[in-house]
Each structure stands twice: as C-alpha cells, then as structure tokens.
Amino acid sequence: MRIARLGPRGAEVPVVLHDDRAHDLRGIAPDVDGAFLGGGGLDRVRDALAAGDLPELEGADALRIGAPIARPGAVYCIGMNYAAHAAESGSAPPERLVMFMKSPNTVQGPDDDVEIPRGSVKTDWEVELGVVIGTRTSYLRSPEDAWAHIAGYVVADDLSERDWQLAESGGQWSKGKSAPGFCPTGPWLVTPDEIDARAVRLRSRVNGDPRQDSSTADLVFGIDRILYELSQVLVLDPGDLVLTGTPEGVALSGRFPYLAAGDVVELEIDGLGRQRHRFVAHEDAPEVAGA
Incomplete structure (x- = not known):
C-alpha cells in the first residue's frame, strides 16, 4: 500500500x-x-x-502533499553508511554504527520550500531511504527479527549545514541537522509487501544536474542490522523514523557547490516516489507549522 x-x-x-x-x-x-x-x-x-x-x-x-507520517517521536540517522560517501567525507567506512539525531520538527512535506538557515554557507543535500517503525522495538534477538517491526519506507532528504555539523559542532552532528524543514519526507509511506528495500536505486539532482546515484545494496550496515543495533541501546516506538545513510555525491565532497536560494533539489528512490523542493533565503521563508 x-x-x-x-x-x-x-x-x-x-x-x-x-x-x-x-x-x-x-x-x-x-x-x-x-x-x-x-x-x-x-x-x-x-x-x-x-x-x-x-x-x-x-x-x-x-492538494499539497504533506509528510506521509505525522511528526514522529524521534528521527534517528545513520552516518557514513555508504563506503564511497565515507571516503568523500575524508573517513574510512565505520566499523561500528554511527548514529545521530534530527529534531522531529524538521519533518515536512516532500515538495515544500526549504529555508536556508540564517548565516548558513554550507547547506547540503542527502538522499536517504527512511524506515518507519510499526511496532515497539527493543532488544531484538537477531537482525532477522527487525523486518517484522517495519511499517514501511519513505524517501527523505537528510539536509545538513556542514559548518555547524563539523566545524562548530562540539562533536555532535545534530547541531547541523536540525534547522527548520531539514527533513523533507515522502511523498508516500510504502508498506514492505510492495518493495524490497534491500536493493533499490536512489538518486538526487540539483537544478536538473545529476548528483547521487547508488543502491541500498551498498549500505555498510543493512536495514536489519541498523534496527537490531539501535534496539540494543534505545527503544524504537511506532512512528519513529530511521534514516539509513546517504551515498556519495554531496557538496561536502568538494565537487559541487553548496545550496543557495533558488536552487531546486530532486530526490527519487525506485518504488518510493520523487520529491522536489526549492530553497529560499531566510527572509523569504514561509512560517512553518505542522508537517
């Protein structure tokens, strides 16, 4: 569905x-x-x-398309979960799961305008497969048990302000991840019977130019492993959103410019739909209320 x-x-x-x-x-x-x-x-x-x-x-x-889930209780994110993206970030692939969080109020519709935060000079895009939790998940006995706890999958943009994430973070990435509107989500929640999310193609474009093009088959830690490991250290509740990582092809690589007002980002994951959002300057941004 x-x-x-x-x-x-x-x-x-x-x-x-x-x-x-x-x-x-x-x-x-x-x-x-x-x-x-x-x-x-x-x-x-x-x-x-x-x-x-x-x-x-x-x-x-x-009608406008909103995020397919109302404001989640938590948004958990996995960092450097594609080897090529880790390399373009200047790091080796992680040996242990890297987790950070975004504020739940970053979730908004897939086609809504996104405000470039006041003072930002390094706003970056990141296409990601999002996993929506369907049942309470704690202390899973094995990664295989994770699949029964998934309500469905979504397209998400894990937008990042790289200076705040890295240079000014104090060691906590969430500082650069939680600006208003920094998690466009949707257009749909697709149930697991409709898609095998272990090997789907995900792509991004900026102003029509290709940026990212990869497959979830290249994840360092697969979906089941992510949920299993998270369940050992926290409780995942129904409606929580887990972002599984982004592939290479972001501005942080140094190959592309960071986002500016007027830029348009398009993201697509096979079977999960496409989103298209325009970036606006801080003073031009509409008031945000709801998802």
Missing part, C-alpha cells in the same frame, strides 16, 4: 492511494502517526480497502 497525507500544513488528510485514486482514511484514524501504526492501523486500511468501504477524497490531485 501507499499511504499519504494531503492538504494544508497542520490539516493534512490521511489517504491510501489505490487504482489512481486517493481514498480517505479519516473514518479509520484521524492521522498517520504512532498510535495509528502501533494500533494495527495498516491492517484496518487493508481490510477496508478490500471491502470497498473507503470513500474517495475529492480534489486530491490539487
């Missing part, structure tokens, strides 16, 4: 996309959040869809 949230910021309508139509899910749940995912919401959607009980949302094609 493909789950989406359509409508103005803060007033998105949850829908399931089927046969080129958007079916309204408000009769099942008010939103796509941790309570919905952890409470069997996806199973209820499947049953209702099969029974023909879901009304079509009129005018869906004209």
Whole structure:
C-alpha cells in the first residue's frame, strides 16, 4: 500500500492511494502517526480497502502533499553508511554504527520550500531511504527479527549545514541537522509487501544536474542490522523514523557547490516516489507549522 497525507500544513488528510485514486482514511484514524501504526492501523486500511468501504477524497490531485507520517517521536540517522560517501567525507567506512539525531520538527512535506538557515554557507543535500517503525522495538534477538517491526519506507532528504555539523559542532552532528524543514519526507509511506528495500536505486539532482546515484545494496550496515543495533541501546516506538545513510555525491565532497536560494533539489528512490523542493533565503521563508 501507499499511504499519504494531503492538504494544508497542520490539516493534512490521511489517504491510501489505490487504482489512481486517493481514498480517505479519516473514518479509520484521524492521522498517520504512532498510535495509528502501533494500533494495527495498516491492517484496518487493508481490510477496508478490500471491502470497498473507503470513500474517495475529492480534489486530491490539487492538494499539497504533506509528510506521509505525522511528526514522529524521534528521527534517528545513520552516518557514513555508504563506503564511497565515507571516503568523500575524508573517513574510512565505520566499523561500528554511527548514529545521530534530527529534531522531529524538521519533518515536512516532500515538495515544500526549504529555508536556508540564517548565516548558513554550507547547506547540503542527502538522499536517504527512511524506515518507519510499526511496532515497539527493543532488544531484538537477531537482525532477522527487525523486518517484522517495519511499517514501511519513505524517501527523505537528510539536509545538513556542514559548518555547524563539523566545524562548530562540539562533536555532535545534530547541531547541523536540525534547522527548520531539514527533513523533507515522502511523498508516500510504502508498506514492505510492495518493495524490497534491500536493493533499490536512489538518486538526487540539483537544478536538473545529476548528483547521487547508488543502491541500498551498498549500505555498510543493512536495514536489519541498523534496527537490531539501535534496539540494543534505545527503544524504537511506532512512528519513529530511521534514516539509513546517504551515498556519495554531496557538496561536502568538494565537487559541487553548496545550496543557495533558488536552487531546486530532486530526490527519487525506485518504488518510493520523487520529491522536489526549492530553497529560499531566510527572509523569504514561509512560517512553518505542522508537517
């Protein structure tokens, strides 16, 4: 299934996309959040869809696309999880899982404008496969157990301000990861039965020019290993978002300029859809409220 949230910021309508139509899910749940995912919401959607009980949302094609999950409780990120990206960052591939966090309020729609933070000179793009947690995950017994805890997958842009992340971080990457709008997510949450996320192509473009082009088959730590290791040190709750790392081809490499006002970034992962967001100067940015 493909789950989406359509409508103005803060007033998105949850829908399931089927046969080129958007079916309204408000009769099942008010939103796509941790309570919905952890409470069997996806199973209820499947049953209702099969029974023909879901009304079509009129005018869906004209509505803004919001993030496919409402504000998550946590956004966990894995660093340097592609060997080539680690190399372009000046590092060897990690021997242990590198984790940092983004503020949950960075999550916004896939096509919303993104503000370049005041004073930023090194805003960078990072296409990533996002994993959405479906059930509480703690102390998994093996990596294989991880797959049963996944609600679905999303496209995400782990936007970064590299000076704040590295030169001024004090050793904590999150300082450069949590500016407003720094996690465009979507357009859809795609359930695991629809996609084998272990080997999907992911790409990015800036102003139409190719930047990143890789596959999740090249992950240093695979999806199952990531969730297993995280579960040993923290609890993943339904609705949490885990970003699995970005491949080579970012501005940090020195091969491309950093983002400036007016630039357009496009990201795509096979089977998960495409997002396109424009960057605006701080004084031009709209007020952000909701996802």
